[in-house]
Amino acid sequence: MTQIQDFTGRSALVTGAASGIGAACARTLAARGAAKLFLVDVDGAGLDALDLPGEVHRINGSVADEALWQDLEPRMAGLDHSVVNAGIGAGGPIADLSLAEWRRVMAVNLDGAFLTLATSLRAMGSTGGSAVVVASVTGIKPVPGIGPYGVSKAAVAHMARIAAVESAKKGIRVNAIAPGGVDTAIWESGEDFQRSVASIGREATIKAMAKTTPLGRFASSEEMADTIIYLLSDAASNITGHVMVSDGGFIL
Template sequence: MTEPKLDFSGRTALVTGAGSGIGAAVARWLDAHGIAALHLVDINAHGIEALALTCEVHAHVHDVSDPQFWGGFERAAGKLDHAVVNAGIGSGGQIAEQSFKDWRRVMAVNLDGAFLTLAAAIRLMRANGRGSAVVTSSITAVKPVAGIGAYGVAKAGVAHMARIAAAENAALGIRVNAVAPGGVDTAIWDAGEAFREAVAAHGREAAIAGMGASHPRGRFATADEIACDIGYLLSDMAANVTGVVLNTDGGYSL
């Protein structure tokens, strides 16, 4: 029997939030492992263009929370083998102090957008007769962290959505898993006021290092490290893995 490999030759994948951070790292990882075509979704056109991938690329500069986009995507996409449901935005503030406007802004992208993405991807993979998807959750979905408000709630929602989708589609040959990263060095931190103050005082590299020092591993993960975890879960090497939320947090949740 042929042993499964990290080989994506001839396959097509969808990656949201592909213009930076984990999404961009996943796009590069899939390209390096032979993917034939990528559908990359982000509101940042320049980020997608900067990837300079060797595979066939279909760039979609859209908001993942727009249901009209996903209707058009389904009609035009054709074959789909894999999906990485990754697009998200950051948010801070305690529950009692967060405005409903900010709550809905985060839920629209991080939860509603993830639902629209995963639902469309599963329908396309059902037509294909097989497939795998990975949803980007967060360790804040597992370990309560004060001050992350809507973000942690949305990420808990997408983790459970992945489990439900896994149960609904296992018999159809479609696997759905999630990853729950801890701190990762991506641009999502750049919008935070406290982080901007630390960057102004010490520089970005020192600010990230200072935040990562409190983790058992002693540093934040890189986006490329998380991409490796996602790539494994997408691959045939994880053929018996579905409905799992993989904590990839450097020991933060211990």
């Protein structure tokens, strides 16, 4: 009997695949039999470092680049699964942000997610498939100081729900996941994080940040990947338009 989380012979797209949640998803899909992977990231060296079986297409570029998707779309015809994951962080109160900084975040987190999802849905056609958009609990619970990030993640979660309604008749499921704190490289660009790491080290910094989470820890990329792969898989065949919160209780 075929396992319901078996991806043997299937194709999948993963953005932000060079590290963190994206890399964990790529490794899990490959381990579960995916025959063809399309991996997109601005970090070409990170993509090259992924040692994966099967047919792997590494695309070095920004998800916000429309030309990248115009070139890639015909190559992905018949796509089965898509992980819309690429994103960047931001800091600062809304009143202090420049439009340029706002647009920098929206270009990747919202425009890039739109281009990724829209292209994926067209590539899946009418033969069915599934997509998971990586949102954030900060798109549900307001957190001060990260306005563009939280707004972009609220937007992509709702985009996933709209796409789910639009795509259901084609047999395509679209869901979102809203992680809380995850120990990934996205924190590295934050000035407060960098100062804390210089003072007490990275491990202690992550541990201190996790004190606001009832479970008292940040999740690993592999934990997030397990949930994403479940939503992509046939095990979740009756789930669409859902925003699954996986945050260690942070939203409570």
